Amino acid sequence: MKPVTVKKLQTIKWFNKRLKLVNKNADLDKTIQRVMVLEAPDLWQWVKGGEFVLTTWYAFANKPELQDECFEKLAQRISAIGIKTKRFINKIPQSVIEIADKYNIAVFEISYDTYFGEISDVINVEIQDYATTVLIELNKIFQDFMQTSVTENHAAAILGVLANYVKNPLLLFNQRFELLAKRNAPSVDAKLIEKYIEKIKNGQYTREMYYKGYEQPDMGLFFCYARDTIVGYLLVLPLNYNTSASGEVRQSKFLSHKESLLCQQTAAFLSIKMWEIYDNENRLLLKLWNELKAGDLTHQKILLDKIKEYGFEKKDRYNIILFSKTISLRKLKLYCEKYAHQHLILEEDYWNIVIIPNRLLEIFKKHLQETFTTGRIIITPYFENLSEIAGQYDLALQTAKIIIENNISGVIDAVEWIPKLLCLRYKDAPEAVWIYKNILEPLKNYDLKYHYDLLKTLETIFNSRTLEEVAKKLFVHINTVYYRIKKIEEITGKSLNRYTDRYLLMQAAFMNMTDKKEQAE
Numbered sequence: 001m002k003p004v005t006v007k008k009l010q011t012i013k014w015f016n017k018r019l020k021l022v023n024k025n026a027d028l029d030k031t032i033q034r035v036m037v038l039e040a041p042d043l044w045q046w047v048k049g050g051e052f053v054l055t056t057w058y059a060f061a062n063k064p065e066l067q068d069e070c071f072e073k074l075a076q077r078i079s080a081i082g083i084k085t086k087r088f089i090n091k092i093p094q095s096v097i098e099i100a101d102k103y104n105i106a107v108f109e110i111s112y113d114t115y116f117g118e119i120s121d122v123i124n125v126e127i128q129d130y131a132t133t134v135l136i137e138l139n140k141i142f143q144d145f146m147q148t149s150v151t152e153n154h155a156a157a158i159l160g161v162l163a164n165y166v167k168n169p170l171l172l173f174n175q176r177f178e179l180l181a182k183r184n185a186p187s188v189d190a191k192l193i194e195k196y197i198e199k200i201k202n203g204q205y206t207r208e209m210y211y212k213g214y215e216q217p218d219m220g221l222f223f224c225y226a227r228d229t230i231v232g233y234l235l236v237l238p239l240n241y242n243t244s245a246s247g248e249v250r251q252s253k254f255l256s257h258k259e260s261l262l263c264q265q266t267a268a269f270l271s272i273k274m275w276e277i278y279d280n281e282n283r284l285l286l287k288l289w290n291e292l293k294a295g296d297l298t299h300q301k302i303l304l305d306k307i308k309e310y311g312f313e314k315k316d317r318y319n320i321i322l323f324s325k326t327i328s329l330r331k332l333k334l335y336c337e338k339y340a341h342q343h344l345i346l347e348e349d350y351w352n353i354v355i356i357p358n359r360l361l362e363i364f365k366k367h368l369q370e371t372f373t374t375g376r377i378i379i380t381p382y383f384e385n386l387s388e389i390a391g392q393y394d395l396a397l398q399t400a401k402i403i404i405e406n407n408i409s410g411v412i413d414a415v416e417w418i419p420k421l422l423c424l425r426y427k428d429a430p431e432a433v434w435i436y437k438n439i440l441e442p443l444k445n446y447d448l449k450y451h452y453d454l455l456k457t458l459e460t461i462f463n464s465r466t467l468e469e470v471a472k473k474l475f476v477h478i479n480t481v482y483y484r485i486k487k488i489e490e491i492t493g494k495s496l497n498r499y500t501d502r503y504l505l506m507q508a509a510f511m512n513m514t515d516k517k518e519q520a521e
Helices: 013-018 065-074 094-102 117-153 155-163 191-203 207-212 258-292 300-308 328-341 356-368 386-407 418-425 430-450 454-461 467-474 478-492 498-520
Strands: 019-021 034-037 050-056 080-083 107-109 170-174 179-183 214-216 220-225 229-236 320-325 344-347 350-357 374-380 409-415
Touching: 013 019, 034 117, 050 386, 065 094, 094 107, 117 155, 117 258, 155 179, 155 258, 170 191, 191 220, 191 229, 191 300, 207 220, 220 258, 220 478, 229 258, 229 328, 258 344, 258 467, 300 467, 320 356, 320 386, 328 350, 328 356, 328 478, 350 356, 350 386, 374 386, 386 409, 386 418, 418 498, 430 454, 430 478, 454 467, 454 478, 454 498, 478 498
Parallel strands: 034 050, 050 080, 080 107, 374 409
Antiparallel strands: 019 107, 170 179, 170 229, 214 220, 220 229, 320 350, 320 374, 344 350
């Protein structure tokens, strides 16, 4: 059974007797998906596409100057419109007919004595009959999918079931865009496939599209989507396509409503198989990763071979980036796809680990702060050898420890935090006790006695590039900063202009940060 079209409605005697087609350039093959009665001026805001709109034109009877602009917006979205005459308007405006012809929309004149409810009933019966037939057919095909899914242990077999019902070229990719299988596509060459892959990578998709698909004149894209993760892509091409050097694709007719539903159903079945592949691969990578973290290089060759599949090369430099679990994994995956096509995500208990080539780091870092406004992100220095991973990961964890203890969020560069890490690690050593007694404690006592901010000024100095920047951060005049620096030297005997003194003052500032956190707890 074919979908309900304007042409099919015209074959119904009751419909033809009460609704008269008044324009010449209507596309009678447009599909009718639903009936809507609309009387508001902003008609176009309440339709999704495929509607047969019924109206008395009441909204424009007294304001005809609005009708052309409003109807033009509506005509671009609907399949047909029926306008009742002899109630609020005597005849359908010629400008409306011309706009309808421009967009090939069928315009019907509805007789005065015809109820909208009767028209809705007649059209809805046809729509429901078609929907019931499609459901029966889909249920039969569903059984084929179930049988194949149980008896065959590979995704290509499921794609073969779809190929029995949809004759378009079908291509299946994993999450890294490796071609796993194709059907009905003997002449689709590698060059054309690459063009489609680039188009898919550069597309903008909504969450709804992950379930319903993304259909364009030159392709239908259906996502294998499971547990907030894209594990594969089902690509459907038009029946007629041009594989010339230009790479342009032409089509005559694309997916019907039933075919689109079939592709959605196939993607759902494929998601199960593709998730198994994805999950098994992740388990292997996580096992190898845990070995490397412990400094075990026994299986490094297996890991090197595996990461080559992700586009990683042994000669490249790489960075480890930790993302706290408070950051949405789905959002993180979308960010990685956008700013680092070459990436590896490993899910641990407390952190999600991202590994990217160092050459992509600057681009990757650029939008981190604005994209992830909450949570913690720790960036480590690059490594070249697998033997360095354990040290880099430990540096990241030590950095995580101090920023969590100090309730600090945002994007953290682990290298910049090394002095603070050293301070934390050796805070109970005799050297640290001396710094506390001779530098930190006198400054604390002065601030407490005179309600001053010498320690805050000192901390700000070590987190700023210039003294002018310090003044801006503290909302004070630059001369006040100079005065406080002099006062710090008077109290401690240590000058910021001498290297060893500056180091001791910096350690005191870092110790104060840790001390404040401990007091708060």
